[in-house]
Amino acid sequence: MTSASPTIAPLSPEAKAQAALARLSQARKDQFLEMLGEYPNKRSMLMMVLRLVEEEFSCITDEAMQVAADLTEMPVAHVQGMVTFYTHFKRSFHGKHRFMVCATLMCALDGNTDAALKTIADKLGIKAGEITADGLFSCEKVECLADCDRPPVVQKDFEHFCSMKGQVLADYVDGLLRQEGKTEADYRGKPGVVMDTRVEVMPSHFTFTGERDNGARRFDDKDPYLKEGQGESVTRIPRPLHTPFSSPVADSGLKPFNPHTAEANGKADKHHG
Amino acid sequence: MADTPAPTEPKPIVPFKPVILAHIHEDGSHTLDHYEARGGYAVAREHVGTTDPASLVKLVDDSGLRGRGGAGFPTGKKWSFLAKGTGKPAYLAINGDESEPGTFKDRHILERDPHQLIEGALITCWAIQSHQAFIYLRGEFILGYERLDKAVREAKAKGYVGANAFGKGFDITVTVIRGAGAYICGEETGMLSSIEGGRGYPKIKPPFPAISGLFKCPTIVNNVETIANVTHIVKNGAAWHRQWGTEKSPGYKIFCLSGQVNKPGVYEVPLGITMDSFINDYGGGLRDGKKMKAVIPGGLSAPVLTPDMVAKCTMDYESLAGLGSMLGSGGVTVLNEDVDLVDSIFNTMRFYHHESCGQCTPCREGTGWLEKLAHRIAHGHGRQGDLDLLGDVCKNMRGRTICVLADAAAMPMQSYLQHFRGEFEKKLHDPGLDEKARTFRDEFTATAKQATREHKAPSVLEVGLGMDRT
Numbered sequence: 001m002t003s004a005s006p007t008i009a010p011l012s013p014e015a016k017a018q019a020a021l022a023r024l025s026q027a028r029k030d031q032f033l034e035m036l037g038e039y040p041n042k043r044s045m046l047m048m049v050l051r052l053v054e055e056e057f058s059c060i061t062d063e064a065m066q067v068a069a070d071l072t073e074m075p076v077a078h079v080q081g082m083v084t085f086y087t088h089f090k091r092s093f094h095g096k097h098r099f100m101v102c103a104t105l106m107c108a109l110d111g112n113t114d115a116a117l118k119t120i121a122d123k124l125g126i127k128a129g130e131i132t133a134d135g136l137f138s139c140e141k142v143e144c145l146a147d148c149d150r151p152p153v154v155q156k157d158f159e160h161f162c163s164m165k166g167q168v169l170a171d172y173v174d175g176l177l178r179q180e181g182k183t184e185a186d187y188r189g190k191p192g193v194v195m196d197t198r199v200e201v202m203p204s205h206f207t208f209t210g211e212r213d214n215g216a217r218r219f220d221d222k223d224p225y226l227k228e229g230q231g232e233s234v235t236r237i238p239r240p241l242h243t244p245f246s247s248p249v250a251d252s253g254l255k256p257f258n259p260h261t262a263e264a265n266g267k268a269d270k271h272h273g
Numbered sequence: 274m275a276d277t278p279a280p281t282e283p284k285p286i287v288p289f290k291p292v293i294l295a296h297i298h299e300d301g302s303h304t305l306d307h308y309e310a311r312g313g314y315a316v317a318r319e320h321v322g323t324t325d326p327a328s329l330v331k332l333v334d335d336s337g338l339r340g341r342g343g344a345g346f347p348t349g350k351k352w353s354f355l356a357k358g359t360g361k362p363a364y365l366a367i368n369g370d371e372s373e374p375g376t377f378k379d380r381h382i383l384e385r386d387p388h389q390l391i392e393g394a395l396i397t398c399w400a401i402q403s404h405q406a407f408i409y410l411r412g413e414f415i416l417g418y419e420r421l422d423k424a425v426r427e428a429k430a431k432g433y434v435g436a437n438a439f440g441k442g443f444d445i446t447v448t449v450i451r452g453a454g455a456y457i458c459g460e461e462t463g464m465l466s467s468i469e470g471g472r473g474y475p476k477i478k479p480p481f482p483a484i485s486g487l488f489k490c491p492t493i494v495n496n497v498e499t500i501a502n503v504t505h506i507v508k509n510g511a512a513w514h515r516q517w518g519t520e521k522s523p524g525y526k527i528f529c530l531s532g533q534v535n536k537p538g539v540y541e542v543p544l545g546i547t548m549d550s551f552i553n554d555y556g557g558g559l560r561d562g563k564k565m566k567a568v569i570p571g572g573l574s575a576p577v578l579t580p581d582m583v584a585k586c587t588m589d590y591e592s593l594a595g596l597g598s599m600l601g602s603g604g605v606t607v608l609n610e611d612v613d614l615v616d617s618i619f620n621t622m623r624f625y626h627h628e629s630c631g632q633c634t635p636c637r638e639g640t641g642w643l644e645k646l647a648h649r650i651a652h653g654h655g656r657q658g659d660l661d662l663l664g665d666v667c668k669n670m671r672g673r674t675i676c677v678l679a680d681a682a683a684m685p686m687q688s689y690l691q692h693f694r695g696e697f698e699k700k701l702h703d704p705g706l707d708e709k710a711r712t713f714r715d716e717f718t719a720t721a722k723q724a725t726r727e728h729k730a731p732s733v734l735e736v737g738l739g740m741d742r743t
Contacts, residue, residue, distance in 0.1 A: 038446055038448050039448065040488055041470075041488070042470075043469060043470035043471075044468060044469050044488075046470035046471075047450050047453065047467060047468070047470065048450060048451065050453070051412075072470065078471075082470075082471065082472055085472040085630075086452070086453030086454055086455050086473075087453070087454040087455070088413060088454025088455075089412075089453050089454075103620070103623075104374045104573070104620065105374060105375075105573060105606070105617050105620045105621055105624070106374055106375055106606055108617075108620055109532060109533060109612065109617075110533065143374070143456065143628060144372060144373075144374035144375075144456075144573075144624070145413050146372065146377045146379075146411070146414070147377050147380065148376075148377055148529065148537075148604070148606070149377065149529065149530065149531045149538045149539070150537070151531075155415075159415070160413070160415055160416065
């Protein structure tokens with residue numbers, strides 16, 4: 001790629017912030033402007049701005065991180081550092097319906113967590129840490145959700161449920177299946193795919209140019225600092241969402257040991273003893 | 274104080290009715306109308322902008338209110354440490370990042386009585402002369418955030434919050450911030466880092482937040498329950514608060530009861546009642562007539578108690594400290610005789626490994642080692658010397674990190690090892706493991722140790738902790 005011309009000045013932070021603001025819907029734009037007056041500086045708005053873009057983009061995608069970075073005048077690397085530090089943000093590798101099952105001691109007593117995970121696995125064919133092949137449902141074990149008197153606690157995206165035992169959880173999953181026009185049979189015998197939690201690295205000058213019919217996002221990585229006609233515009237086709245985890249280790253059939261996804265009785269960990 | 278005679282008259286028993294949780298079961302208790310109908314905001318209206326702030330700090334100090342977040346530091350003392358005359362604004366940061374497993378008291382305050390918290394925040398802001406209060410909630414409190422946010426808007430519309438609060442010429446902004454699932458943001462400086470818009474890394478103390486906290490300005494960090502208490506103490510006086518509880522732990526506290534009991538839930542009780550009475554009278558005893566095996570008295574990080582210790586334990590800061598445990602955030606979890614304690618310590622260690630922020634090596638690595646060792650023992654692959662190794666790792670974690678997460682992970686492990694060593698040893702000599710495997714394992718361990726002694730191999734830790742290479 002041709003190098004950037006030194007004669008062209010970079011976009012000012014204000015211009016970037018304006019462009020980022022234009023990406024938000026009117027209601028969230030108002031919410032952002034209301035917040036502006038309340039915080040001592042823009043950096044401290046970051047937690048709430050991330051929540052804002054999470055709602056706007058329905059999960060924190062790469063362009064959502066870029067928008068959050070531009071709104072708060074922070075480097076996108078810092079934003080990415082935050083998004084990967086905090087585990088509750090919904091990310092693009094999660095399913096449309098994201099199940100979070102509390103696995104901490106108080107919920108795990110009496111086998112409540114295992115029972116909830118089993119119900120989900122029976123209905124959708126996914127274990128903790130997996131996503132259905134169609135990207136609709138994902139399931140993960142999380143740590144304490146602070147409702148320990150009524151185990152097991154399950155959150156589905158931004159809904160909180162307690163005492164999700166037996167039929168209650170089964171009925172809830174059935175309801176979601178009906179909502180999606182699916183049945184249990186659609187997932188029977190189809191193993192889930194391990195969620196790929198790696199992040200993509202996006203240079204800051206990548207601009208979001210729209211969404212394709214199949215839901216894949218399209219980026220135009222034309223350098224905005226170049227004049228019209230300079231350089232070349234390359235459309236970057238992003239990695240498809242929810243690809244199976246693949247690495248030399250995974251391909252060789254030797255799964256790396258991960259106690260978070262290991263079977264509860266541990267007998268399945270052949271390599272472990 | 275040394276010349277004061279030690280035995281004193283027992284305090285008269287004053288009947289206690291819930292104070293903070295008094296109205297949470299009523300319909301619409303989270304609305305402004307409901308709160309004002311029961312006399313809400315009268316205390317703030319009376320004191321904000323008129324009463325001498327120093328007298329309010331003194332009142333809270335006299336009441337003996339101690340922080341309800343876990344450390345139990347006297348609230349009035351903390352307020353009086355706030356740096357004055359720095360020319361910088363002071364901030365109030367309210368910690369609602371209730372992530373300690375077994376604790377769910379703040380959830381009930383935030384979801385069912387948010388105005389009580391806002392009124393407490395207004396009074397506190399006036400007492401410490403701060404113009405801004407941040408309320409940091411954990412991201413998982415979805416309903417709590419909605420209701421608190423709505424409550425702040427309602428109070429703002431009424432002129433209680435915002436510029437010229439109550440028309441007294443004092444501006445108070447209340448800002449609600451949501452976290453996103455990081456346990457470490459419950460640590461006060463970790464929370465401040467998060468409010469500042471960064472990863473929730475705790476900062477080294479001193480300087481304490483009261484000197485240099487949020488944006489390097491003097492900051493008071495208090496728990497949600499502590500701030501909710503302030504309104505009642507300012508309304509009723511220090512002596513009223515002291516009529517319950519013990520000399521050093523006055524007042525009442527919300528305890529969260531979970532685990533295998535008949536009636537788990539939140540209970541607001543005077544401090545100093547016996548734990549036995551709490552579990553049996555309030556919690557209805559153990560479920561299914563089982564026997565008690567252990568009690569975690571103050572959230573997952575509190576050292577575990579045996580039934581013998583529970584029998585002589587009262588629920589106040591000193592009694593639990595005397596038993597080598599802590600009151601912590603008040604999350605009591607009861608485990609019955611069927612619970613496999615090695616499994617539960619593995620679960621506990623997994624939690625801390627997952628939640629370690631990764632700043633300090635003893636914690637980042639130590640929690641991982643504890644998890645792997647506990648996993649190994651729990652699943653019947655433990656080796657001779659693993660228990661000593663666990664103790665050794667714990668010893669090397671404690672007191673060597675920026676925040677106390679490493680201690681919080683090491684304390685339960687040490688207490689389990691101390692009180693329930695037999696359970697671990699039973700697992701180490703797992704009869705389910707066949708003779709051949711056991712012999713091999715023991716030989717492998719012995720060879721590794723011998724090799725280390727002769728400097729022929731990497732350290733025993735490396736061999737012992739590495740995944741089996743067999």
